[in-house]
Amino acid sequence: EYKKRLSALSENGRGMNTTTSSGLAVVHIINKCDHMAEWDEEEWDELNKKHIIKGFGKPFAISAEHSIGFNPMRNLIEALNFRSQKLKSMEDGLIRMAIVGRANVGKSTLFNQLIGENRVLVSETPGTSRDSIELFAEFRSNPGTEDEEIRRVLLVDTAGLRKNKDLKHDHIEQEANQEAMRAMRYANVVVIVVDASEGLQRKDMNILRTLEKHGRSVVLALNKWDMVKDPARTAQQFEDTIDKTMKVLAGLPMVVLSAKHATNVPMLMEKVVESYDRWNTKVPITKLNQFLKQFLASRTHVPSSWPTIKYITQIATRPPTFALFFKGASVLPEAFEKQIRNALREEFDLHGLPIRIKARRYEPQQE
Incomplete structure (x- = not known):
């Protein structure tokens, strides 16, 4: 059936046009290429000539049984997905907001507070949340004022990012880490949750550098603020650290909060909306x-x-x-x-x- 549909799409060179008009991207894959590592140039040419479909280009050769050839295909699918999500969010004003951070800093608790439901398992054990969870939500921006409006947000809760040495022998954690990194790249605004009682750790700074590299809008959520002994001094330390070590992100918006006690959570969303709007600034x-x-x-x-x-x-x-x-x-x-x-x-x-x-x-x- 799959081959019939592809053949129908490719008749008279209509493959690419049909794909474009329907809004769907088609990736052509040839499976059971178990010995392609041993193929020479002539064998690759023969495969491409035999299986090429007009309008779709050369196929991807893979072996599902032996997990061979997946990286190039995965990279293309991610690129297509990123382009699609970017265009969609630009068209409908949807804010893609990813919640990221180290393990056990309160990301899932914050996510639950934002959606008003306990949909994400919360535990003191690092690594409890391994899969990214996405939910649509609506928030009132500037409530009670003339500028009040409804903002649509796609909330993405991610697994805790861990040190590379901790992932060496855990393939499930590796995949969770990669999924969290993908969520950051696809997001419009990334909320980095940190444990305020511990201060900014090296992993937190690495996340910030990654987001700056990819041009993301960032809001820093200083969670567990109820455990901070000297709030004024701690807040100043966070600001000084960012301004000294990440000057390209000087003035990074920060929100002190307690996800556990639902303190200042609405203020976080106000900062997210403000950051998103500034990220879209067009100066005359x-x-x-x-x-x-x-x-x-x-x-x-x-x-x-x-x-x-x-x-x-x-x-x-x-x-x-x-x-x-x-x-x-x-x-x-x-x-x-x-x-x-x-x-x-x-x-x-x-x-x-x-x-x-x-x-x-x-x-x-x-x-």
């Missing part, structure tokens, strides 16, 4: 021009070797990405790039977001 070109003019005028003692900045424009959101056009030097100095990134963050309230700067050579015809 007139405001960018005014900003750049003031920024350049305020700078003194500029090295003569530095380039001349001609103009700036925003080329993308999610995260905010700006193209900076310059001339008079081969590259844009890293120090200057940091300065303008910090200035953009302050001027347009992009605190806690990864801001991308794309340096481009200025050409006269661009005027």
Whole structure:
């Protein structure tokens, strides 16, 4: 039946068009290729010629019985899923929110508080939650004000991220770890839950670096705040640690809460919505021009070797990405790039977001 449907799709070269119009992606797989590790180039060519379907490209050769050839196929499926989810969330305003963190910091308890039900098993034993759980929910943003609105959120609860050495001989935990990492990459906003009584650990910082690399919007949830002995000092320590070690995420939004006692949980969702909206910020070109003019005028003692900045424009959101056009030097100095990134963050309230700067050579015809 599967072959019949593929053949019908591929008749007269309609395969790709049919797939596009229906909104479905088709991955062509050839199973029982048990000895493909021994194949030479001619055997691969023969397989491709024999099984290629017009409009779908070359098939993936796998052996399900021996678990061979799955990585390339899995990478493609993940890429297709990511593209689909990104387009869908952009179209309908859905906020994909992933809850991540180390094992036993209270992620599942927080998830249960957010949905108002005990759907996730909560235990003091690290590793109780091994599968990601997704649920749709609606939250009132700015309740009781003129700006009140309903925001749709897809909540994703993930397994606790553990150290690599703890995963070496546990394949189930390895898969749970990989699934949590995928949830982070596909999310719009990632809530990192930390145990406030323990402070930021190395694993927490690694998660932050990963999210900055992938351009995600981040909110830090300082859980178990009821166990903190010196709240003012602890809050300052968290802020100082982020500002000193993760300057690219300076001003990262933080919420102190107790998932167990449902303290400040609504405030967390307000921060999530605010962070999502800032992540989608589109700055008008007139405001960018005014900003750049003031920024350049305020700078003194500029090295003569530095380039001349001609103009700036925003080329993308999610995260905010700006193209900076310059001339008079081969590259844009890293120090200057940091300065303008910090200035953009302050001027347009992009605190806690990864801001991308794309340096481009200025050409006269661009005027």
